[in-house]
Amino acid sequence: MRKGEATRERILEVAEASVLAKGFGATSIEEVITEAGITKSGFFYHFRDKNELAHELLRRYIAEDHRILDELFGRAANLSDEPLQAFLIALKMLADLMGDLPGGHPGCMIASICYQERLFDRRVVTLNREAIESVNARVLAHLETIAAVHPPREPVDLAVVAEMLSCIIDGGIIMAKVTGDPARLAYQILAYRAFVKMLFAAPARDIPPGGVPSRQSSPAAG
Amino acid sequence: MRKGEATRERILEVAEASVLAKGFGATSIEEVITEAGITKSGFFYHFRDKNELAHELLRRYIAEDHRILDELFGRAANLSDEPLQAFLIALKMLADLMGDLPGGHPGCMIASICYQERLFDRRVVTLNREAIESVNARVLAHLETIAAVHPPREPVDLAVVAEMLSCIIDGGIIMAKVTGDPARLAYQILAYRAFVKMLFAAPARDIPPGGVPSRQSSPAAG
DNA sequence: GACATTTCCGTACCGCGGGTACAGTTGGAG
DNA sequence: CTCCAACTGTACCCGCGGTACGGAAATGTC
The missing domain is CATH 1.10.357.10 (Tetracycline Repressor, domain 2)
Structure with a gap:
């Protein structure tokens, strides 16, 4: 049940680091999922598309700011x-x-x-x-x-x-x-x-x- | 001879407008060449890759600025x-x-x-x-x-x-x-x-x- | 414990765009 | 006419975003 939550969190952390380091466009999903140790389908289970990833990333970033x-x-x-x-x-x-x-x-x-x-x-x-x-x-x-x-x-x-x-x-x-x-x-x-x-x-x-x-x-x- | 120069200029103008409007990542070469009325090969004759286009675009933009x-x-x-x-x-x-x-x-x-x-x-x-x-x-x-x-x-x-x-x-x-x-x-x-x-x-x-x-x-x- | 359901993730594939290979065309010089 | 060089078109490869679909593992119900 909460295993998915952990995976989702891991995706967000990996993605955030990559986006801040290289920009959003240069951050590929394939790279993120490799780093996070999952597959594409796992990613798209947690996020409908890259837009949703951006939205979540932005939400976290803003909240922290x-x-x-x-x-x-x-x-x-x-x-x-x-x-x-x-x-x-x-x-x-x-x-x-x-x-x-x-x-x-x-x-x-x-x-x-x-x-x-x-x-x-x-x-x-x-x-x-x-x-x-x-x-x-x-x-x-x-x-x-x-x-x-x-x-x-x-x-x-x-x-x-x-x-x-x-x-x-x-x-x-x-x-x-x-x-x-x-x-x-x-x-x-x-x-x-x-x-x-x-x-x-x-x-x-x-x-x-x-x-x-x-x-x-x-x-x-x- | 100078026809190529004109083509190159046209590419740059089309690309510049698109980049400023939508960003560099969202500007596709295919779109640029369609707008400029040439083909892909024509583009890559004038520019080695997208990097070189960016470089030229930036040079022009800076000079104008x-x-x-x-x-x-x-x-x-x-x-x-x-x-x-x-x-x-x-x-x-x-x-x-x-x-x-x-x-x-x-x-x-x-x-x-x-x-x-x-x-x-x-x-x-x-x-x-x-x-x-x-x-x-x-x-x-x-x-x-x-x-x-x-x-x-x-x-x-x-x-x-x-x-x-x-x-x-x-x-x-x-x-x-x-x-x-x-x-x-x-x-x-x-x-x-x-x-x-x-x-x-x-x-x-x-x-x-x-x-x-x-x-x-x-x-x-x- | 059988069974379906939900959660979670893997495999295979599509389409698009950057980039390459290579063939073809145009035009000027000899 | 021929050859070279500048220039352009066609066909293809591959990485990446995104989809279809299927399978495994956890969860609830009896």
Whole structure:
């Protein structure tokens, strides 16, 4: 009964590693089933087609991403009550996390699938969109909390600033992959952090009571 | 004699349109040759394999991109002698350009190929990297010129800020594709513009002679 | 324990697309 | 007319996604 569950899980793990390493198109089912120790029929018992595999893979990946992000922002919130500082700390931690991955970030599955969209059906694309919007919404909530305390220095749309983080991460992954230098992703996140800091950090005198301390140039936990 | 050249050109044009519309993996040679009015053998006379097609496509795409970028920065430089203003104008024009494309940006071929790298050989990947680095170097040169006049407000690595534009564009394209909203790319470029503006625009009193005019919130030709 | 049912996986095959082999055609130079 | 070179068409191979179908092992029912 639950033997099938284990097999299905094994397929997903093997497929995920392969997709992140080589891209979805370059991942052949034959290769996956060989690695997983089953046959084609076994695969197609668990997944109707490659679309369904992509859908499942994406679901897992997104869930894990959200978990990591939540945990990270949660930890940051514990380190500072001040929303801007907490956000900056979270970004620093995110940069560290991305930079510490051995061999660099495995690659963003969302982008990988985005560039293959014709291979997939609507459901996959929709899932993709919802995931992006969900992350953006989360970041936006943080930014709005920050903006309530620190009026932004430039008249920017906070939703755009929120989405910018997703752009930076996806773009940074591309830079890292193309140049073969994983650190670039981390640097980009830190650049975004500098942007947020400049945008909200008060120009010397507008600091609200109990707000930003004076040595705000590198307040994040190293 | 020159008939072959014309055929080769036709193949490239058809292939480019298809790749940008559907991605490289989803573009079949059979489809290309049908569209171009030749046969398979005709295709393989001009290109050793699909790798070589990708290589040529990428070369053309990169060359065109550089041309557009140069022309855009050149026009901007004609509109303002002040390097920061010229750069901001160029970014505004870039955002307008991206937003005006009917149906949105066709997709970044570099990113498209990046996520299929296993399908290609080293030469394609190398070309990819060089293109990115070339654009980054160009933008970096502008930023250094700017920084010589306007000391940056935050201690950032200008090379990272330069690369950030590439990240924003590639990431913005992904956002636009995933959400189906082409305007997002333009918004992201404008957000980057706000970042650059904040980074270099002097805080009210450090404006050099002949520098930034007071109504600097939207100085670009709209 | 016989029996059917569901779960799970194997074998054989199809169609499509990338790629090859090779034959044929066109056109210019001698 | 002949020969070479540039160019194109036909027939085929093979890997891969996907299907048809069948068999074994676990599970429920009496």
